[in-house]
Amino acid sequence: MISTWRRRRAARRAEKQQREGENCGDNMELAIPKYFRCPISLDLMKDPVTLSTGITYDRESIEKWIESGNFTCPITNQVLRSLEPIPNHTIRQMIQNWCVENRSYGIERIPTPRIPVSSVEVLEIQTKITMACKGRDQIGCRNLVAKIKTIMNESERNKRCFMGNGTASVLSVAFEEFSRESFSENAEVLEEILSSLTLMFPLDGEAKSYLGSAASMDCLVWFLKDGNLSGRRNAVLVLKELVSSDQNKLEVLSAIDGATEGLFELIKEPICPTATKASLVTIYHMVTTTPTNVKAIAKFVDMGLVSLLIEMLVDSERSICEKSLGVLDGICSCDQGREEANDHSLTVPVLVKKIHRVSDTATEFSVSVLWKICKAEKRQEGGVLLEALQVGAFQKLLLLLQIGCGERTKEMATELLKLFNSHRQRLECIDSSDFKDLKRPF
Numbered sequence: 001m002i003s004t005w006r007r008r009r010a011a012r013r014a015e016k017q018q019r020e021g022e023n024c025g026d027n028m029e030l031a032i033p034k035y036f037r038c039p040i041s042l043d044l045m046k047d048p049v050t051l052s053t054g055i056t057y058d059r060e061s062i063e064k065w066i067e068s069g070n071f072t073c074p075i076t077n078q079v080l081r082s083l084e085p086i087p088n089h090t091i092r093q094m095i096q097n098w099c100v101e102n103r104s105y106g107i108e109r110i111p112t113p114r115i116p117v118s119s120v121e122v123l124e125i126q127t128k129i130t131m132a133c134k135g136r137d138q139i140g141c142r143n144l145v146a147k148i149k150t151i152m153n154e155s156e157r158n159k160r161c162f163m164g165n166g167t168a169s170v171l172s173v174a175f176e177e178f179s180r181e182s183f184s185e186n187a188e189v190l191e192e193i194l195s196s197l198t199l200m201f202p203l204d205g206e207a208k209s210y211l212g213s214a215a216s217m218d219c220l221v222w223f224l225k226d227g228n229l230s231g232r233r234n235a236v237l238v239l240k241e242l243v244s245s246d247q248n249k250l251e252v253l254s255a256i257d258g259a260t261e262g263l264f265e266l267i268k269e270p271i272c273p274t275a276t277k278a279s280l281v282t283i284y285h286m287v288t289t290t291p292t293n294v295k296a297i298a299k300f301v302d303m304g305l306v307s308l309l310i311e312m313l314v315d316s317e318r319s320i321c322e323k324s325l326g327v328l329d330g331i332c333s334c335d336q337g338r339e340e341a342n343d344h345s346l347t348v349p350v351l352v353k354k355i356h357r358v359s360d361t362a363t364e365f366s367v368s369v370l371w372k373i374c375k376a377e378k379r380q381e382g383g384v385l386l387e388a389l390q391v392g393a394f395q396k397l398l399l400l401l402q403i404g405c406g407e408r409t410k411e412m413a414t415e416l417l418k419l420f421n422s423h424r425q426r427l428e429c430i431d432s433s434d435f436k437d438l439k440r441p442f
Helices: 002-028 058-069 089-101 121-134 139-151 156-164 167-180 188-195 205-211 212-226 230-242 247-255 259-268 273-288 293-303 305-314 318-331 335-343 347-354 362-373 383-388 392-405 407-421
Strands: 049-052 057-060
Touching: 002 230, 049 058, 049 089, 049 392, 057 058, 058 121, 089 247, 121 139, 121 167, 139 156, 139 167, 139 188, 139 392, 156 167, 167 188, 167 212, 167 247, 188 212, 188 230, 205 212, 212 230, 212 247, 212 259, 212 392, 230 247, 230 259, 230 273, 259 293, 273 293, 273 318, 293 318, 293 335, 293 383, 305 318, 305 335, 305 347, 318 347, 318 362, 335 362, 347 362, 347 383, 347 392, 362 383, 362 392, 362 407, 383 392, 383 407, 392 407
Parallel strands: none
Antiparallel strands: 049 057
């Protein structure tokens, strides 16, 4: 009987050990072969490439190494004769086969990667575009530019390769060349070039110089007024890029007939938020940069931009709100702009509402516009000053000084409070109990 019990115990122990052994085997991690691992990341390579030193790395890892300013092989420390890694198809196929063989361990087969564009290929495409421009081959040029867009959209690496090899300058030259002729006849190739240029921001100085020529600027304004939706969008994006850092191009744009009308229409009848923001930024530079700002302000005021901006401010997202307030601040720097803003019934309530409600930038612009309007008030009865007191401007400005702001904004807020104080007796707008729990942060 004892022997039977011992046999049963031994059988149970053996069965338990067998189960433990199976579980242990299931839980063991699958070992990745050493030559399948990237020497930098130590992870399984997804796109193995070989350098001039003969060492294979994963493309993502070695490109980060090279982009960081390293021009030696991480393993051998030898200087690289070429910075263009060569795809190692043999290792990649071996890794794919190994993944398939070990599917039962949850290993997924790595996809065959697209071969990224090389600098040599980029230069070849640029040469073909230059030849197409000289031959006035707009169809060939358009197809080549479309090819650039397709390749750039495949990966960020391709985009960097095109930008790093001066493609924006080549496209800008092509745009200028085709702009010298009929805009309508070359509209398709010009629009294709514009669309590609918007993918290459920020543009370099050489590209901006070609796009800033008289022919190119006239063409951009033509697209702004008469182009289709995508053409108008791309045109205003390029214009914003050009005028943001060059006063000369801003003066050229201001002098072109129809430029102000085209920008105004993008705000009056928006086609997309990106185009609206770009138009607002361009207008901001036009109304704040001397000596062209006075004429620009007069044009925009006559079109009704002030009323349009105030209505936009009632309900707009943060970025558009900040840019709209910036434009309004620029317009209110002259008498005509201030008068137009003062005549609108929503101006003061909207400005006061935006203080502390959107962002620090919006608050600074709101205080600046309010200061310009109130300083220009000449009516004995107070007018806009009493209106600002009624909607709570005094309280908000006190709070602004309490929590802190920029030096210039602080000066304007202080001056506004002095102006309001002389009219407070007519309109009791604040109770001392409103601020009994307000503490200074220092």
